Amino acid sequence: xxxxxxxxxxxxKRQMFVYxxxxxxxxxxxxxxVIPAIARRNIxxxxxxxxxxxxxxxxxxxxxxxxxxxxxSDKSNPANYYRTATxxxxxxxxxxxxxxCDFGTVVNKTSFLESFFFGWVLPLLFFYAIFLLLSRYxxxxxxxxxxxxxxxxxxPMMSFGKSGAKKYVPSTTSIKFKDVAGEEEAKQLxxxxxxxxxxxxxxxxxxxxxxxxALLVGPPGTGKTLLAKAVAGEAEVPFFSIAGSEFVEMFVGxxxxxxxxxxxxxxxxxxxxxxxxxxxxxxxxxxAGALTSNDEREQTLNQLLTEMDGFEGGKGVxxxxxxxxxxxLDPALLRPGRFDRRIxxxxxxxxxxxxxxxxxxxxxxxxxxxxxxxxxxxAAGASGAELANIxxxxxxxxxxxxxxxxxxxxLMESIEVVIxxxxxxxxxLSDKEKLVVAYHEIGxxxxxxxxxxxxxVQKITIIPRTSGALGYTLQVDEGDKYLMSKEELLNKxxxxxxxxxxxxxxxxxxxxxxANDIEQATRLARAMITQYGMDEExxxxxxxxxxxxxxxGDTSLACAPxxxxxxxxxxxxxxxxxxxxxxxxxxxxxxxxxxxxxxxYEHETITGEEFMAILEKEPEYLVEK
Ligand code: ADP
Ligand code: MG
Ligand code: ZN
Numbered sequence: 001x002x003x004x005x006x007x008x009x010x011x012x013k014r015q016m017f018v019y020x021x022x023x024x025x026x027x028x029x030x031x032x033x034v035i036p037a038i039a040r041r042n043i044x045x046x047x048x049x050x051x052x053x054x055x056x057x058x059x060x061x062x063x064x065x066x067x068x069x070x071x072x073s074d075k076s077n078p079a080n081y082y083r084t085a086t087x088x089x090x091x092x093x094x095x096x097x098x099x100x101c102d103f104g105t106v107v108n109k110t111s112f113l114e115s116f117f118f119g120w121v122l123p124l125l126f127f128y129a130i131f132l133l134l135s136r137y138x139x140x141x142x143x144x145x146x147x148x149x150x151x152x153x154x155x156p157m158m159s160f161g162k163s164g165a166k167k168y169v170p171s172t173t174s175i176k177f178k179d180v181a182g183e184e185e186a187k188q189l190x191x192x193x194x195x196x197x198x199x200x201x202x203x204x205x206x207x208x209x210x211x212x213x214a215l216l217v218g219p220p221g222t223g224k225t226l227l228a229k230a231v232a233g234e235a236e237v238p239f240f241s242i243a244g245s246e247f248v249e250m251f252v253g254x255x256x257x258x259x260x261x262x263x264x265x266x267x268x269x270x271x272x273x274x275x276x277x278x279x280x281x282x283x284x285x286x287x288a289g290a291l292t293s294n295d296e297r298e299q300t301l302n303q304l305l306t307e308m309d310g311f312e313g314g315k316g317v318x319x320x321x322x323x324x325x326x327x328x329l330d331p332a333l334l335r336p337g338r339f340d341r342r343i344x345x346x347x348x349x350x351x352x353x354x355x356x357x358x359x360x361x362x363x364x365x366x367x368x369x370x371x372x373x374x375x376x377x378x379a380a381g382a383s384g385a386e387l388a389n390i391x392x393x394x395x396x397x398x399x400x401x402x403x404x405x406x407x408x409x410x411l412m413e414s415i416e417v418v419i420x421x422x423x424x425x426x427x428x429l430s431d432k433e434k435l436v437v438a439y440h441e442i443g444x445x446x447x448x449x450x451x452x453x454x455x456x457v458q459k460i461t462i463i464p465r466t467s468g469a470l471g472y473t474l475q476v477d478e479g480d481k482y483l484m485s486k487e488e489l490l491n492k493x494x495x496x497x498x499x500x501x502x503x504x505x506x507x508x509x510x511x512x513x514x515a516n517d518i519e520q521a522t523r524l525a526r527a528m529i530t531q532y533g534m535d536e537e538x539x540x541x542x543x544x545x546x547x548x549x550x551x552x553g554d555t556s557l558a559c560a561p562x563x564x565x566x567x568x569x570x571x572x573x574x575x576x577x578x579x580x581x582x583x584x585x586x587x588x589x590x591x592x593x594x595x596x597x598x599x600x601y602e603h604e605t606i607t608g609e610e611f612m613a614i615l616e617k618e619p620e621y622l623v624e625k
Pocket of ligand 1 (some may be wrong): 383
């Protein structure tokens with residue numbers, strides 16, 4: 001990077017200017033120092049007596065007398081040039097004439113045209129060639145350059161520093177949704193974008209503007225990139241793909257111009273998809289005045305935001321982005337009108353893993369009696385990429401063992417190779433942990449379901465989540481709720497404690513898994529007392545103030561220390577009461593708890609309907625006996 005102090009949108013131009021200046025300086029040095037030095041190398045230094053001897057022998061063809069040196073050439077070999085220091089020799093010229101020597105230019109024989117060619121034209125051509133090679137290399141590294149190739153369009157000079165975004169021409173081989181196994185939720189959410197891209201006019205006619213951007217969020221290797229390509233494949237539109245890191249490269253100011261170029265290309269090819277992979281590299285939060293602030297990145301991000309705003313909805317360009325670190329993204333990126341749609345692409349559950357294994361098994365020769373279910377169960381917590389890798393490793397193993405197709409054992413063996421290799425990176429739960437998490441999550445759900453006022457459970461899963469939670473119980477309130485009654489809030493607290501209760505009840509020991517539940521339960525209980533005035537003892541007195549509503553800031557107590565102590569005691573009491581209530585509920589439904597937990601342990605995901613079906617089913621001992 002060049003330490004340029006100026007910053008501005010035309011930084012790229014300045015950059016070019018600096019490069020041009022450097023080239024000119026190099027050429028000047030070449031002309032003034034290097035070329036004369038090379039010329040001098042052909043001249044032999046001789047002493048004056050040799051010179052005199054050569055005069056006497058009439059061997060000198062041409063002589064040139066300067067103030068410092070006498071240059072002369074040899075008659076027998078005119079290509080030889082000699083030089084000797086000028087002496088105070090008054091008669092020299094006469095003697096030279098007598099010896100039949102010419103006077104003329106011995107050195108510096110090159111004509112102006114020649115020196116111009118060697119001193120300027122050739123080096124310039126040379127630099128230009130380097131420049132071309134470099135830019136071609138850069139383009140290649142960006143993995144692009146069909147279409148807007150180096151020698152097409154505005155010529156090589158013009159295309160240097162273009163976005164290098166790949167343009168996928170719709171083809172029969174392109175990826176379709178069926179190539180993305182599992183991920184039904186994500187596919188469903190993304191379906192609307194496909195419909196829109198197929199016929200943007202239909203939407204424009206009715207005046208609806210489609211979302212401009214969607215953000216695919218999920219752990220590495222879950223198929224985010226794959227899904228984005230599938231959208232393009234399904235909609236049969238061009239696909240511009242670029243990785244976030246490619247924006248931050250080589251030259252200062254290049255990133256912003258790449259963004260500009262990418263979007264202008266996209267606009268020309270609408271309807272189309274622009275896909276920015278790993279957007280967190282440029283989309284990190286811009287923090288004010290931090291030491292680590294990166295102006296280049298910030299400029300690129302600003303340009304991206306500007307371009308997204310400048311896009312009108314009806315143009316038929318959809319911007320997809322993928323990241324596995326949504327938490328570090330700049331909030332401005334997630335604002336409505338930008339990446340306001342978030343599409344979670346989570347690790348696959350059992351069904352998903354089986355499907356993914358099957359998709360990839362199609363690419364290898366595989367024995368008919370392979371039990372994909374068993375393999376998927378063993379590879380709990382593996383991502384799509386890992387599963388693809390498992391199949392490939394199995395094929396490699398089959399070759400090593402001299403077999404013509406893959407068998408069950410190959411797959412089983414490769415799970416260990418792949419998962420062990422990845423263990424540090426992704427988390428795979430042990431069986432015991434899985435069981436504990438299953439009971440914990442069912443504990444939440446059961447307590448929620450048994451309390452009449454709690455919202456029904458929609459989905460429970462024990463697949464480790466991006467957030468780091470080991471499992472979760474998704475509860476969706478029926479319709480939007482702005483008002484919550486005291487009972488509802490208390491039930492909610494009971495639900496939060498339900499996870500820990502189940503652990504206590506079943507394992508008689510507790511784990512760290514409830515930390516977040518405890519925090520939420522405590523916060524809710526505190527809010528009930530200090531903000532909502534729901535405690536008989538304190539009544540309708542606001543005991544706390546909220547520091548910053550927009551930033552979701554914390555509340556701070558605004559009361560006397562004695563009152564604060566009292567509040568703390570009440571919080572403890574409220575949570576304790578609800579904990580006891582949850583314990584009671586679970587104790588009363590112990591058989592259902594076991595049944596549901598076993599189901600969840602085996603299936604890893606359970607929907608609300610499945611849950612309710614099991615819950616409402618007659619107990620087994622009544623049915624069977
Ligand atoms: P991400 O972008 O989320 O890190 P990728 O889309 O690059 O993951 O996935 C890497 C590879 O893993 C894909 O090329 C594909 O072979 C495999 N893969 C991941 N998820 C799936 C899936 N749901 N179905 C089929 N293959 C998958
Ligand atoms: Mg990716
Ligand atoms: Zn919990």
